[in-house]
Amino acid sequence: EEAPIVIIGAGVAGLTLATFLHTAGIRCVVLERRDRAYVETRQRAGVVDAQNVRMFERWDLADRLLSGPVAQTIEYRVNGVGRVFEILGDEASEGRFCTQQMLVTNLLRVLIDEIGGDVRFGVSEITIRNEDAVRPQVGYRDAGGAHAIDCDYIAGCDADRGVSRASIPDGVLTTITHEFGYAWLAALVEAPVTGHPIMGISDHGFVAQLPRGPKRSRYYLQCALTDGPEDWPDERIWDEIRLRTGDSALENVEIHDKDFVPLRSVMRFPMQHNRLFLAGDAAHLVPPTGAKGMNLALFDVDMLAQALVSALCDGEVAALAGYSDTVLPRLWRYQEFSAWMTDTMHDAGNPALHGPFRQMTARARLDELFSSPVAGRLHSDFQRGVA
């Protein structure tokens, strides 16, 4: 079998790339180890930022994939006292509310059901041939046995633990990692955000409440790296939410799931080797504080799709050769923003974390967002993804 492009991974990066390529008239095969129901129901955070709304508009897919307007405010709350930050921008630069799970479900519908895209679920044992001067080949297994696809290019969109990056020989990639030293407990609850999305700083640690649809929201609570579900029964979660938000009247409601996420940054580059190109979490991770992981994956995919279209439709390979160099400067800027958010939100809370000096300077940094128009503007630009 032959296909111009094989994409490994049907997450937000792989499905968006496949949809863009199909839109441009390029055939591709997507290989995913899970089944469709699993991919559609996998709980994932993330809201499409304004920059990526513009991107979907450019590919003429925004109305088929995205939902209505998103909150243009964030309440920064310190020990129960909130200040509402207005994300500055004009109407033409607003984000739209579409969680990652909604986006993935819509991508599957458009790609498979509407434009006949080729997504093969439930595959295993993917092997990658990607040597210099040999035509690339991707092998895999499914219920029907072993298969192989000869292709021109391979896109590795199978996140941090996938096979794509692992297939690159030792010594080719540089990896830079930063550990923040704490984790988040993510709890999906049966209660909507009633006011503004909250980023809460407190002497007892960080808390956030972010919208996840009309009836639900997700709370994030700073916790120890070693914590697990046994340390956080539901009663303790609600006690800590009341303590950290300063909202003592808040009532317990049902908690649907609990997840523990270590906060870390990872960059791996170059994001390409011979004919294999990495996009999204396969190449980089950001701490969730800045809400940028999915948005950076979408940026990679936009650049990669344009470069693949140039190579396959016009025989012009310069953009593909320069893919990694093109995306890396922006990825580093958003790593810096994510680290800024993470340090500020956590240091400004409990002084036991990094001491009273870091606490007070972090609070001063937060104040600047409200007192300095320049700082407020820059923060808005990062929030909207246009910095």
Ligand code: FAD
């Ligand atoms: P994924 O979505 O992980 O998709 C990878 C796909 O590859 C999966 O379908 C997987 O099954 C498949 N796969 C893996 N291995 C193989 C294999 N061997 N063979 C075949 N298929 C394979 N981002 C934001 O923008 N905003 C946020 O607010 C936000 N909040 C977050 C909060 C938390 C707690 C976390 C953990 C993340 C958050 N993110 C957020 C980040 C975002 O979820 C990720 O950056 C995004 O999912 C990356 O997309 P991806 O397509 O690269 O990877």
